[in-house]
Amino acid sequence: xxxxxxxxxxxxxxxxxxxxxxxxxxxxxxxxxxxxxxxxxxxxxxxxxxxxxxxxxxxxxxxxxxxxxxxxxxxxxxxxxxxxxxxxxxxxxxxxxxxxxxxxxxxxxxxxxxxxxxxxxxxxxxxxxxxxxxxxxxxxxxxxxxxxxxxxxxxxxxxxxxxxxxxxxxxxxxxxxxxxxxxxxxxxxxxxxxxxxxxxxxxxxxxxxxxxxxxxxxxxxxxxxxxxxxxxxxxxxxxxxxxxxxxxxxxxxxxxxxxxxxxxxxxxxxxxxxxxxxxxxxxxxxxxxxxxxxxxxxxxxxxxxxxxxxxxxxxxxxxxxxxxxxxxxxxxxxxxxxxxxxxxxxxxxxxxxxxxxxxxxxxxxxxxxxxxxxxxxxxxxxxxxxxxxxxxxxxxxxxxxxxxxxxxxxxxxxxxxxxxxxxxxxxxxxxxxxx
Numbered sequence: 132x133x134x135x136x137x138x139x140x141x142x143x144x145x146x147x148x149x150x151x152x153x154x155x156x157x158x159x160x161x162x163x164x165x166x167x168x169x170x171x172x173x174x175x176x177x178x179x180x181x182x183x184x185x186x187x188x189x190x191x192x193x194x195x196x197x198x199x200x201x202x203x204x205x206x207x208x209x210x211x212x213x214x215x216x217x218x219x220x221x222x223x224x225x226x227x228x229x230x231x232x233x234x235x236x237x238x239x240x241x242x243x244x245x246x247x248x249x250x251x252x253x254x255x256x257x258x259x260x261x262x263x264x265x266x267x268x269x270x271x272x273x274x275x276x277x278x279x280x281x282x283x284x285x286x287x288x289x290x291x292x293x294x295x296x297x298x299x300x301x302x303x304x305x306x307x308x309x310x311x312x313x314x315x316x317x318x319x320x321x322x323x324x325x326x327x328x329x330x331x332x333x334x335x336x337x338x339x340x341x342x343x344x345x346x347x348x349x350x351x352x353x354x355x356x357x358x359x360x361x362x363x364x365x366x367x368x369x370x371x372x373x374x375x376x377x378x379x380x381x382x383x384x385x386x387x388x389x390x391x392x393x394x395x396x397x398x399x400x401x402x403x404x405x406x407x408x409x410x411x412x413x414x415x416x417x418x419x420x421x422x423x424x425x426x427x428x429x430x431x432x433x434x435x436x437x438x439x440x441x442x443x444x445x446x447x448x449x450x451x452x453x454x455x456x457x458x459x460x461x462x463x464x465x466x467x468x469x470x471x472x473x474x475x476x477x478x479x480x481x482x483x484x485x486x487x488x489x490x491x492x493x494x495x496x497x498x499x500x501x502x503x504x505x506x507x508x509x510x511x512x513x514x515x516x517x518x519x520x521x522x523x524x525x526x527x528x529x530x531x532x533x534x535x536x537x538x539x540x541x542x543x544x545x546x547x548x549x550x551x552x553x554x555x556x557x558x559x560x561x562x563x564x565x566x
Contacts, residue, residue, distance in 0.1 A: 137206040172256035186210040357538035365554035371528040393453035398556040400446035412499040427477035430464040441477040491531040501537040
């Protein structure tokens with residue numbers, strides 16, 4: 132017999148602890164591999180912790196409601212193997228990082244609100260408390276929410292259902308006057324919500340939480356970065372002819388569709404190497420030049436929302452590698468199967484608006500990056516072509532590149548020079564480039 136140490140898994144780059152919601156297994160119970168041992172919660176997501184091994188639960192080191200740091204041993208499982216090991220050992224599969232689809236964060240905009248487990252005999256997960264804070268739900272209201280979880284616990288589904296019903300049946304809140312505030316707290320006048328009158332017939336659609344997060348991030352980016360956009364037209368006739376010539380052979384060899392996006396990413400990665408200030412972030416009055424080139428690709432979801440998975444070290448991948456990465460990330464994004472770390476660490480973003488037939492766009496920078504490129508639709512247009520015998524009109528395949536950048540650190544000269552470099556790389560494409 133041997134002992135297996137089950138540790139608190141890492142749930143994302145910014146998560147350092149999690150709360151134990153409930154134990155699915157009791158001491159002495161047998162456990163099969165991948166069977167749920169306990170449920171945990173953070174302020175972003177609730178999740179189940181599976182067992183990486185077969186065995187018997189011998190020890191629970193924490194009780195329900197305990198807040199446990201990531202990496203801490205939370206349980207001991209007796210196995211049939213002869214060696215002691217843990218779920219973090221190098222010799223075992225890394226099952227300590229549980230993949231989850233990140234949900235829009237409920238930011239702690241009301242940390243001064245008195246809303247915690249200390250005020251109630253009933254336990255609430257960090258996620259539930261965070262949603263309640265954000266939605267302005269009082270502890271009195273929260274206590275009245277019926278829970279469908281273990282022991283009557285209020286789950287994420289319960290609180291979201293309550294919030295949805297609450298919006299259709301507003302709860303009357305007590306009016307707080309200056310006389311009822313503690314003397315030490317200043318009275319802060321809130322900016323009144325702007326409302327509009329609407330004429331005619333219309334339908335009301337509530338934003339889903341992802342749309343709310345996107346809206347918040349986009350407005351925040353416009354507030355933080357001084358956006359400027361430069362435009363360049365690129366002749367990509369050679370790339371189009373090359374792709375038409377080799378796409379079938381490429382798919383036969385690599386089992387991947389050959390799209391234009393990997394070609395664009397390759398050009399962007401090369402240009403970033405020559406213009407490192409574009410591959411940067413701003414931290415106060417400091418500029419952080421990123422050594423890695425991690426390119427995010429904007430993917431439209433079936434819900435019409437947007438998500439941006441990241442291709443790490445894109446400059447080190449060939450076209451086959453980039454194609455595999457692009458196709459895989461786009462596919463898993465659309466079926467909601469991305470891992471948390473695949474949405475983090477981007478240093479530059481590419482948005483292929485040409486996919487939707489758009490000629491050009493003015494994309495908003497993904498914070499904390501300082502630039503983003505939109506690639507427009509490739510169109511056949513008449514163009515002047517220089518030849519040894521003089522100028523002539525020819526049908527060429529052309530597209531617009533729209534480069535939005537943060538004017539705090541990137542001036543027009545650098546921003547324009549960068550996008551022109553990308554266009555030059557694309558136009559210089561060798562039609563005989565091997566696959």
